[in-house]
Amino acid sequence: MISRPNALILELGLSGLAIAYALLGPTTIIKHLFGWSKQRVWLIYVHEIIAGCFFGATLMQTFQLSENGFTDLQLPDSDITKYGLISGLWNMAFAVGDIAGPSLGGLMMSKFGFEDTLGIFSIILIVLILLSFLLRIVRGHRIRKEERRRVSANVDEERKPLLVTQ
Numbered sequence: 206m207i208s209r210p211n212a213l214i215l216e217l218g219l220s221g222l223a224i225a226y227a228l229l230g231p232t233t234i235i236k237h238l239f240g241w242s243k244q245r246v247w248l249i250y251v252h253e254i255i256a257g258c259f260f261g262a263t264l265m266q267t268f269q270l271s272e273n274g275f276t277d278l279q280l281p282d283s284d285i286t287k288y289g290l291i292s293g294l295w296n297m298a299f300a301v302g303d304i305a306g307p308s309l310g311g312l313m314m315s316k317f318g319f320e321d322t323l324g325i326f327s328i329i330l331i332v333l334i335l336l337s338f339l340l341r342i343v344r345g346h347r348i349r350k351e352e353r354r355r356v357s358a359n360v361d362e363e364r365k366p367l368l369v370t371q
Contacts (some may be wrong), residue, residue: 212341215266216334219257223330227254230320232327271295273344 227235229252231244271291280286313322 207219211266212337214262215270218259218262218264219330219334219337221255222263223254223334225259225365226330227327228255229250230323232320232324234324236320239365266362270296278310 228248230236231239231241231248236242268291269296272287275287275291276282280290290340310322313325
């Protein structure tokens with residue numbers, strides 16, 4: 206299970222990135238909220254600081270999530286199998302992002318503009334935060350269910366007679 210501190214770090218990192226992307230545009234909502242008509246140079250610096258701090262928090266937790274997924278699949282557990290599969294999938298995800306990111310980003314940029322594209326990125330990050338909450342709830346429920354099953358099996362084992370007469 207993704208431990209509580211790891212989940213909180215992931216959600217904190219996603220929150221920070223959502224704020225950073227919203228400030229970089231700045232998104233239309235932030236422009237209207239503060240009465241700005243265009244980008245402020247100092248916002249770019251603020252974005253870089255926030256994104257730099259929170260990107261690592263988000264990135265490192267994805268590897269832990271991959272390890273948890275490997276455990277959930279109950280695959281043969283040797284270090285070479287485990288870390289080979291996780292590293293391969295992790296690097297494949299980065300490669301797909303390297304190809305799809307500029308293409309989709311360019312399409313979104315031409316359709317929505319810079320500010321609204323970054324607003325969409327912020328919304329996507331907020332959806333990921335909600336999915337992380339959901340994952341934590343589902344995994345916690347499943348683990349509690351397995352624990353109850355294990356405890357009831359132990360109780361049944363305790364009730365068996367030690368000596369069986371024929």
